[in-house]
Amino acid sequence: MRRLLYLAFGWVLVACNFFPAPPTVTVSPVPTQIAAPTFTPTAFGTIPASIPKPTLAGSPTPNGKTKTPVSISLIKKVLITTDAEGGSARPEIAATATRVFVLYLGNIAAGSNRTFSLKIYDNNVDRMIASKVLVSTTPEYGGPTDIRVASDGQFLYAFYETHKPTVPATAMTYLWGAKYALDDRFDRVAYTSAPIASSRPLSELGNGGELLDDPAPLIGPDSVFVVTRLKYSLSMSGKTIYRVREFSKHDLTKLTQFDLDLSDATDGRARVASLLFWNNSILMALPTTVSDRGINENVDDGALSDILLVRIRQNWTFDPQKDVKTLSAETNDRENYVSGFKTDGKYFYITFKQATGNPPSGEQVAWI
Secondary structure (H helix, E strand, C coil): CEEEEEEEEEEEEEEEEEECCCEEEECCCCCCCCCCCCCCCCCCCCCCEEECCCCCCCCCCCCCEEEEEEEEEEEEEEEEHHHCCCEEEEEEEEECEEEEEEEEECCCCCCCCCEEEEEEEECCCCCCEEEEEEECCCCCCCCEEEEEEEEECEEEEEEEEEEEEEECCCEEEEEEEEEEEEEEEEEEECCCCCCCEEEEHHCCCCCEEEEEEEEEEEEEECEEEEEEECCCCCCCCCEEEEEEEEEEECCCEEEEEEEEEECCCCCCCCCCEEEEEECCEEEEEEEEEECCCCCCCCCCCCCCEEEEEEEECCCCCCCCCEEEEEEEEECCCEEEEEEEECCCCCEEEEEEEEEEEECCCCCEECCC
């Protein structure tokens, strides 16, 4: 079966054919553990018995069997921006039956007038239909830095951070949300008129401080969520706590807020994660620290780590003995930045970064 998946890396839009390998990770049922806000269940179809894991060709599993890798065939590459346009980074993709929407951090060359911008293409990525600036730098709240999106096929929900330097060595950060119509006009139909939250960058925060960069979106049956991270130590004894905020799908009115403590399932502070609703459960892919050797507390890549999957009930409860599975575990490297989690109804696709050696040195690899 031919599947078309659009992936954006840097400035290039890539279309690929995927032929998934047999899945290898079993997802178990979930008993109750922690009380938290609930919302109305909605059927999402039947979850497959397992989830595929990206691996090198012919690499052995813990049980000694050899896995067949995913096969990727390049169809085309499309240039999204050029240096003449100010350069770009951090592209995010949404698609409908007739359109491909590319959102990205734009005008990054100067560094002082960054934007979140959009380009709309036809479904074959042959022709650009429209382009527009969605968010600009302002004196009050600074310029955009990180954006992440999720779509339900009709609307796109974007959550993003802006960063404002206050003096040369300090800054303020702000979290925002917006809802857009997935059509050629891409009108903004709802937004948070004031910041959802404000905080400081990683280097300025103490234990328990909230990090607003890389906010993870999650579309539920009746509401939409954004998940941020709290700062604790990267060491294996560090707490893994995320902050969850729930909003109305209609107008982005804030409904609830609570902290999700995953310390019973993972080690080290909360880092960039991705979430997906499926079959009345929340699937969350995230890093866990696996060694205290060579810890660098000032960067998210500062610890040897693996990628885990936690299956969570809709009331945000889970059983750490049954609902935690390892998705990727390579020795002596840093698997982190789980920035994409999608499904085509039969398979799940997860993207993350693997770093061998101490970043920024060493080899940096992007995995699907």
